[in-house]
Amino acid sequence: MRFQPTDEQRALRDAVRQLLARRFDGAALRAAVARPGVDRALWRELGAAGFFALRMPEAEGGVGLGLPEAVLAFEETGRALLPGPLVATHLAAGTVPGAATGEAVVAAVDGELVEWLEAADVVRGDTDGAVAIRSVDPLTPLHAVRSPAAADPVAVLLTAAEQLGTAGRVCELAVQHARTREQFGRPVGAFQAVKHLCADMLVRTEVARAAVYAAAVTAGPADIAAARLLADEAAVRGARDCLQVHGGMGFTWESEVHLHLKRAWVRAQRAGADTESEEVLAADLLS
């Protein structure tokens, strides 16, 4: 058993992180909030780097890697809050022309919603009568659809990977703030009430990491359902606690904390509600 990522997998994760740090830093994030949209040049750059064609066979022009590598890559886009229908386009690679190279932006109906309907070149699923809603996440335009679509298990897993990225990032943001913000003459992170919030964020993140990576290795339905529940919990509760640790600043539009929480809420609504995954795992106990 060699569960830890290989050197090649670590290198791939680092490469995605570096690309995003260079092309989608804090300034780019704030610019995206002011003027939401899919950055087509960055989309093509991701395509050229093999992000969308990662799991396609080499014979078909893909990178020929598997779910573990895809999960590591999506953890990074989740961390960076990169906007756009990344999961839908990744899943369309090899099926929808231009998706693999990043020439085409592909959206898909997922549960009762479709993200990025108007910005996409191709939309998969039944969007007849789709109605725009004012999205709580400024970086994810949403439409409600009439006929809900069943979730692709790979989409559930890649969403869990994005949630894992958020969980890790908000823990870092909370720790950075707790180490530097001083009250009562010392960093607030010296107080156990704050310190223990941060410790719980890390614990949730590491438990979710083990579940998400294992599901990427086995691709089993119960493992994917478990990954989803734990990653949703780690992301949503982590972002909530991160907001709390930031105090008043956490409640402002200027701080990036709310963007992580809102994206985590959007992703948690994909693939039906958590209750469906709980039912999968309940049924698994009797199998």
Place this chain on the structure above:
Amino acid sequence: MDLSDTPEEEEFRARLREWLAKVLPTLPPKPSPDDWPARRAYDLGWQRTLYDAGYGEVHWDASPATRLIFLEETERAGAPYVGAGFVGLLHAGPTVAAEGTPEQRARWLPPILRGEEVWCQGFSEPDAGSDLASLRTRAWRDGDAYVVSGSKIWTSHAEVADWCELLVRTDPTAAKHRGITWLAMPMSAPGVTVRPLRTLAGSAEFAEVFLDEVRVPVANRVGAENDGWRVTMVTLSFERGTAFVGEVVSCRRVLGELARTARENGRWDDPVLRRRLGRLNAEFRALWRLTQWNVSEAERTGGVPGVGGSVFKLRYSHARQELYDAAADVLGPRSLDLDGPWTLDRLSSLSYTIAAGTSQIQRNIVAERILGLPKGP
């Protein structure tokens, strides 16, 4: 990322399975939990059986992944747990192996491995719990012996132990972490008094140990005088690392039994309870994966288990309590019956967020040592 066994691991697992299937039916019946001498004999007998079959040192010299397989397969097969061998095999033994002299290793390790001697742990004191380093049991030199006076508490297996790994204060003037020494004390020495403590579960699982001018040979000191805190930290990292592997396997089995019981008694039709069991399935699957993750990290780094064990212990201890709370809701009024299937497990689960470092102390460790937050006031 790979969760499959290597060819060597696969071979070890197959051989172990075959051996367990052969040997387990020949074991004597489990003794009553209240019969300490019988429990000692049963637990040591199992260790002797392991030793004779070549598995005696699996806790010490096997790779972390091999040890994980050993713990997983023995639990799955329903083999006995280390029991009275716990401190010897998982605390004191590894400490002596890492820090003892060749003479000390030759004296203490073979009887542990052969299932001949039981160790207990004399760390906590009535006034030194979470703040273990403030312990006050005194030891002073008198010729070739230390003379020890004080009291210890929460000492498991004290009634049947041959040896006690004892922390004593040898320099009361030094900073609290610096004046502590690690001694191996014979429990038969004059001046040792054991008083069993009854737990809230009704059983006497641990004891108070009173020490009145007990003479312990200087040769029984492991590590240097006043270096006992560092020696102790080696021991604690073993406990927080892999001590719960078998328990996660058994919790997953209990969860399956809970689901089947709920289906039989009709409570499975309650979607809230059913989904709660589904969520617990996610929880224990993840804890099993986290165990595999930590073990494979130890394989990669080759070191003793580190602070990652605190992350596991924090989550697991709460999950275990939630599991047995869910069991009570599956059983309903029968959960109040002490002879019911999970009532005693529910009671004993209450110790998990306290023993071996409370959840609050674990959160301090995670926050300060992993996240780098400043130490508290």
